[in-house]
Amino acid sequence: MNLAINLKGVSKVYPGVTALDNIDLQVRKGTVHGFIGPNGAGKSTTMKIIAGLIPATSGLVEVDGQDVSKNGAFVSTKIGLLPEQPPLYNGMKVGDYLEFCQAINWDPSEAKGDRKDLMENILTRCKLQEVKNRLIGNLSKGFKQRVAMAQALVYGADIIILDEPTIGLDPNAIADVRQLIEELKKEHTILLSTHQLHEVARICDEITIIDQGKILRTGPLVTIQSEFSTFKTYEAVVRSVGEDLKKELLAKDYIQGFDILEHSEGSLLRIRIQGQEDYRSSLSELIATRGNLLEFRERKMELEEVFREIVRD
Amino acid sequence: MISFSKGIYLLSKKELKDNFLSPMVYILSALFCILMGWLFFNYLIASKELTDQTLTQSILLPIFGNMNFIFLFLAPILTMRSFAEERKLHTLELLLTSRLSHFQIILSKIIANFLTSAFMVLLTIVFPIVLAMSGYSHWSVVISSYVGVLLSILCYISVGCFASSLTENLVVSALLGFCILLSLMLFSLTGNATNNILMAQLFQYLAIPFHFESFVRGGIRSFNIVYMFSFIGFFTYLTHLSLDSRRW
Numbered sequence: 345m346n347l348a349i350n351l352k353g354v355s356k357v358y359p360g361v362t363a364l365d366n367i368d369l370q371v372r373k374g375t376v377h378g379f380i381g382p383n384g385a386g387k388s389t390t391m392k393i394i395a396g397l398i399p400a401t402s403g404l405v406e407v408d409g410q411d412v413s414k415n416g417a418f419v420s421t422k423i424g425l426l427p428e429q430p431p432l433y434n435g436m437k438v439g440d441y442l443e444f445c446q447a448i449n450w451d452p453s454e455a456k457g458d459r460k461d462l463m464e465n466i467l468t469r470c471k472l473q474e475v476k477n478r479l480i481g482n483l484s485k486g487f488k489q490r491v492a493m494a495q496a497l498v499y500g501a502d503i504i505i506l507d508e509p510t511i512g513l514d515p516n517a518i519a520d521v522r523q524l525i526e527e528l529k530k531e532h533t534i535l536l537s538t539h540q541l542h543e544v545a546r547i548c549d550e551i552t553i554i555d556q557g558k559i560l561r562t563g564p565l566v567t568i569q570s571e572f573s574t575f576k577t578y579e580a581v582v583r584s585v586g587e588d589l590k591k592e593l594l595a596k597d598y599i600q601g602f603d604i605l606e607h608s609e610g611s612l613l614r615i616r617i618q619g620q621e622d623y624r625s626s627l628s629e630l631i632a633t634r635g636n637l638l639e640f641r642e643r644k645m646e647l648e649e650v651f652r653e654i655v656r657d
Numbered sequence: 658m659i660s661f662s663k664g665i666y667l668l669s670k671k672e673l674k675d676n677f678l679s680p681m682v683y684i685l686s687a688l689f690c691i692l693m694g695w696l697f698f699n700y701l702i703a704s705k706e707l708t709d710q711t712l713t714q715s716i717l718l719p720i721f722g723n724m725n726f727i728f729l730f731l732a733p734i735l736t737m738r739s740f741a742e743e744r745k746l747h748t749l750e751l752l753l754t755s756r757l758s759h760f761q762i763i764l765s766k767i768i769a770n771f772l773t774s775a776f777m778v779l780l781t782i783v784f785p786i787v788l789a790m791s792g793y794s795h796w797s798v799v800i801s802s803y804v805g806v807l808l809s810i811l812c813y814i815s816v817g818c819f820a821s822s823l824t825e826n827l828v829v830s831a832l833l834g835f836c837i838l839l840s841l842m843l844f845s846l847t848g849n850a851t852n853n854i855l856m857a858q859l860f861q862y863l864a865i866p867f868h869f870e871s872f873v874r875g876g877i878r879s880f881n882i883v884y885m886f887s888f889i890g891f892f893t894y895l896t897h898l899s900l901d902s903r904r905w
């Protein structure tokens with residue numbers, strides 16, 4: 345079995361809302377799996393179900409080959425969960441809090457190594473040594489988030505589930521989280537939900553896109569990205585876009601469509617081309633004669649656009 | 658599974674620390690002491706007139722009765738945070754995804770709050786000591802009354818924890834706990850309304866004070882103990898159900 349997480353036909357119905365509709369999700373061991381989708385798509389719900397916090401209405405949920413509904417205790421040591429709302433006791437000191445979290449999740453028979461060593465290791469990795477003796481309630485948002493992350497790691501779980509770990513963090517802190525995930529990658533399987541798509545593109549091996557409780561795409565990041573390179577996108581910065589230019593662009597049958605966006609120096613013309621052929625020279629010439637061409641480039645499809653395309657359909 | 662007692666020890670230690678680090682316990686203790694001291698003083702003065710009664714009848718019985726009654730209000734306030742606050746701050750998720758079972762979590766909360774109440778009750782130990790100085794020596798009554806009060810408080814706390822598990826709002830939790838307790842008290846009054854002796858006894862049996870009185874009067878029966886523990890067990894089970902069903 346090399347599946348860390350395996351969901352088959354899982355549905356979740358809240359009174360009046362179908363949050364998850366018959367979803368399948370496979371997370372392979374040792375991968376970083378990005379879980380993305382618009383607000384209210386059902387990401388947090390899925391993660392809570394995997395962690396055994398809420399039961400699925402129907403379907404099979406397996407963690408490391410074990411049924412979650414039957415092996416609650418096993419799953420709780422196996423999975424480290426960072427919930428959407430960090431579960432922090434504001435009246436406790438960071439060190440005490442983490443020790444408490446470790447103690448209530450520790451399984452001596454499964455333990456790989458010493459508790460104290462692991463604790464020190466995590467404190468250092470999450471850069472919490474300096475605030476060890478401070479009250480959680482007095483920490484800044486960034487540190488609170490780190491404590492909440494440390495909480496998920498501190499008992500040596502194999503599978504780490506992070507529900508929007510970078511929410512509300514400054515760019516440096518986000519980079520820290522990314523670095524931490526890259527370190528964790530070596531020993532853990534990570535399921536990560538976030539709205540920071542460029543982060544996903546940087547650190548994830550596989551992604552799953554979910555919307556309105558349905559899985560839209562799942563698979564290796566590169567496969568999903570290349571699926572969308574069936575059309576190319578060119579960008580041209582022009583002073584102005586006249587009606588005749590628009591007409592001429594529309595007349596070309598290889599142009600699938602174009603958008604006109606605001607730009608500091610005029611307008612940004614984004615042209616989508618059918619097929620893989622290279623139309624750069626003819627297009628740039630056309631635009632240069634009709635409009636006032638300032639800049640012309642080919643654009644690679646970013647994950648963000650892939651996401652928009654998929655979710656729009 | 659963490660060994661049952663270790664889990665309870667870990668969590669109740671944390672809860673107890675929380676309780677004693679918050680000002681609430683000290684405010685409640687102070688109020689409780691002032692109230693009890695004032696009552697004791699009054700009963701003491703009054704006992705001079707009642708020369709035909711023993712000190713047990715004129716002072717101890719009413720004092721313990723009042724203590725029991727005051728905890729009807731204090732217990733829901735003490736326990737209101739247990740689950741309501743954890744739910745509001747999302748820390749309940751931490752406990753529910755840990756290796757602790759529901760019963761471990763609930764029992765830890767009950768134990769921590771019970772120990773906190775026991776601390777408050779302990780403050781009243783000066784009363785029997787004062788009485789002892791004037792030659793009072795019915796220690797068995799004192800001890801059984803304390804056991805009675807503590808058991809009765811344990812019942813209140815199990816109700817309070819249940820009420821707290823139903824809501825996210827502290828005030829609602831305290832009020833709810835208080836209402837449940839009060840209606841349980843009123844069972845004994847309902848008993849008076851019926852002519853059916855069996856019904857009357859049934860209602861009486863269901864009310865906590867009826868059992869509490871056995872302790873104070875020094876006539877403990879086994880069914881008193883059975884009642885108290887089945888009461889606690891029942892509300893622990895209800896709390897378990899409420900934790901199980903009200904998951905986000």
Ligand SMILES: Nc1ncnc2c1ncn2[C@@H]1O[C@H](COP(=O)(O)OP(=O)(O)OP(=O)(O)O)[C@@H](O)[C@H]1O
Pocket residue numbers: 358359361362363381382383384385386387388389390428904905
């Ligand atoms: N306790 C609940 N009761 C009723 N409906 C709920 C509950 N929790 C979530 N939902 C609904 O389930 C759907 C999925 O919610 P979920 O929190 O999983 O979304 P999400 O993908 O995590 O969104 P976000 O990106 O905003 O965090 C939403 O429509 C939400 O309204």
Ligand SMILES: [Mg+2]
Pocket residue numbers: 387388389428507
């Ligand atoms: Mg969410």
